[in-house]
Amino acid sequence: MPLGTLDRTPPPFFKQGPSALSKLMVFSALALFLMVADTRFRITQPLRAAVGTVLYPLQWAILRPVLALRHGGEYFEALRDAQVLEAAARKKLAQQSQQANQVEQLALENKRLRELLALRERITTPGQAAEVLYDAADPYTRKVIIDKGMAQGVEEGSPVIDESGVLGQVTRVHPLISEVTLITDRDHAIPVLNARTGARSVAFGDPGGSHAGALELRFMAGNADVQAGDLLTTSGVDGIYPAGLPVAKVDKVERRADSAFARIFCVPQAAVDGARHVMVLKPVAAQIPPRPVEAPAAVGPKPARKGAH
Numbered sequence: 001m002p003l004g005t006l007d008r009t010p011p012p013f014f015k016q017g018p019s020a021l022s023k024l025m026v027f028s029a030l031a032l033f034l035m036v037a038d039t040r041f042r043i044t045q046p047l048r049a050a051v052g053t054v055l056y057p058l059q060w061a062i063l064r065p066v067l068a069l070r071h072g073g074e075y076f077e078a079l080r081d082a083q084v085l086e087a088a089a090r091k092k093l094a095q096q097s098q099q100a101n102q103v104e105q106l107a108l109e110n111k112r113l114r115e116l117l118a119l120r121e122r123i124t125t126p127g128q129a130a131e132v133l134y135d136a137a138d139p140y141t142r143k144v145i146i147d148k149g150m151a152q153g154v155e156e157g158s159p160v161i162d163e164s165g166v167l168g169q170v171t172r173v174h175p176l177i178s179e180v181t182l183i184t185d186r187d188h189a190i191p192v193l194n195a196r197t198g199a200r201s202v203a204f205g206d207p208g209g210s211h212a213g214a215l216e217l218r219f220m221a222g223n224a225d226v227q228a229g230d231l232l233t234t235s236g237v238d239g240i241y242p243a244g245l246p247v248a249k250v251d252k253v254e255r256r257a258d259s260a261f262a263r264i265f266c267v268p269q270a271a272v273d274g275a276r277h278v279m280v281l282k283p284v285a286a287q288i289p290p291r292p293v294e295a296p297a298a299v300g301p302k303p304a305r306k307g308a309h
Contacts, residue, residue, distance in 0.1 A: 125242045125281045125282055125284065126281070126282050127161075127279045127280055127281040127282065128148065128152065128153070128154075128279070128280055129277060129278070129279055129280075130146040130147055130148040130154075130160075130178075130277070130278050130279070130280050131146065131147050131276065131277055131278075132144050132145070132146055132275055132276055132277070132278060133145045133146065133147050133177065136179060141181070141185055141186075141187075142181070142182040142184045142185040142186075142188075142205065142206065142213075142272070143168075143171070143179055143180060143181050143182065143185065144168075144179075144180050144182065144275070145177050145178070145179055145180070146160070146177065146178050146180055146278065146280070147176070147177060148177070148178055148280060149173055149174045149175050149176045149177050149178050150173055150174065150175050150176075151175055151176055154170060154173055154178050154280055155170070155173065155282070155283060156170055156171065156172065156173050157169060157170060157171075157240055157283045157285075158170040158280050158281060158282060158283055159240055159241045159242070159245075159280075159281045159283065160180050160278050160279070160280050160281070161245060161270065161278065161279050161281065162270045162271055162275045162277070162278050162279070164246065164269045164270050164271060165245060165246035165247055165248075165268065165269030165270040166183055166190065166234060166241060166245050166246065166247045166268075166269070166270055167180070167182060167183065167270040167271075167272060167275055167278055168180045168181050168182040168183050168185070168188070168272075169181055169183075169188070169190075169240065170280065178280075180278075182205070182272045183203070183205055183215065183247065183248075183268060183270070183272065184205045184206050184213050184214065184215065184268060184272050185205045185206060186204075186205050186206040186208075187205070188204070188205040189202050189203065189204050189205070190202070190203050190234065190238075190241065190247060191203075191234070191235045191237055191238045191241075192217075192232040192233065192234060192235060192247050192248070193232065193233050193234070193235040193243075194226065194230050194231075194232060195230070195231040195232070195233055196227075196230050196231070197225050197226075197230075199224070199225065199226075200235050200237070201217050201218075201219075201220055201232075202217070202218065202219070203215040203216065203217055203232060203247060203248060203266060204216050204217075204218055207263075207265060211252075211265045213272070213273070214248075214251065214265050214266060214267055214268070215247075215248045215265070215266040215267075215268060216263065216264065216265055216266070217232075217250075217264035217266065218261070219261060220261060220262050220264055221260065221261065221262065222255050222256070222259065222260055222261060222262045223255075224262060226250060226253055226262070226264055227250065227253065228250050228251060228252060228253060229249060229250060230249065230250040231246060231249055232246075232247045232248045232249065232250065232266060233245055233246055233247055234247055236284065239283065239284050239285035240283050240284060240285065241284065242281065242284055246269040246270075247266075247268070247269060248266035248267055248268050248269055249266060249267050249269065250264060250265075250266050251265050251266055251267045252264070252265045253265075
């Protein structure tokens with residue numbers, strides 16, 4: 001029997017039904033229909049809720065080791081950070097304790113020297129604590145509002161400090177609040193003293209440009225002995241700020257050949273952008289004896305002119 005006459009169709013038992021392409025099209029259309037129906041009518045939402053409720057205990061049990069490892073790592077990281085902060089705090093406390101001991105010794109020596117030279121006692125400036133409420137509404141000034149005013153004895157011109165240095169000066173007093181102009185305000189100026197050289201100068205606020213929010217020492221000669229890192233303190237000659245309060249540190253010195261003056265930029269020591277609790281001091285001028293009134297010059301008789309009869 002020739003091979004060409006054999007029937008090649010499979011028997012009914014081995015028939016595979018629809019073709020694979022037909023199945024792909026049908027199931028693709030079904031999946032698209034279910035997705036659209038679920039998006040519009042949320043028909044599978046109850047099924048999802050039921051499956052999620054059934055699988056939640058298993059999910060909870062599987063996640064326990066993962067969460068334990070994660071929390072354990074966070075705990076040890078927080079413990080290490082806390083130990084570093086504790087070490088830094090202990091070091092700072094030791095330095096402050098040493099400085100306090102030196103200050104007490106220097107104060108005692110200063111008192112003895114003043115008694116020996118018959119000089120008056122140093123001015124002790126009283127003060128009171130205050131809290132910063134909010135920034136001033138004017139965005140072009142650097143001012144804050146504190147919760148002390150006339151009722152608490154705050155005076156206009158009182159210096160304001162924080163734990164790091166001079167913060168500003170009270171420029172307006174209301175019955176229950178006061179306005180403090182920060183040292184970085186563009187209209188503020190403060191006499192300072194270079195702790196390294198003893199040279200006096202004046203620091204102005206907000207030089208602008210790339211050094212906005214800093215201080216600038218103006219009218220300093222180009223060959224002035226000023227270096228980056230020099231500490232500037234209050235000089236005490238203005239009758240407002242007590243002498244010796246930290247104001248700023250020199251950050252950059254620009255000396256130009258085409259100018260007789262150097263541009264000196266300083267970084268404030270106080271937290272001018274984040275101060276929360278401050279001290280309001282009494283102005284020094286209120287504790288200094290007033291200047292004596294000069295007596296008017298006596299007017300005598302005019303001398304006679306020569307040749308007069």
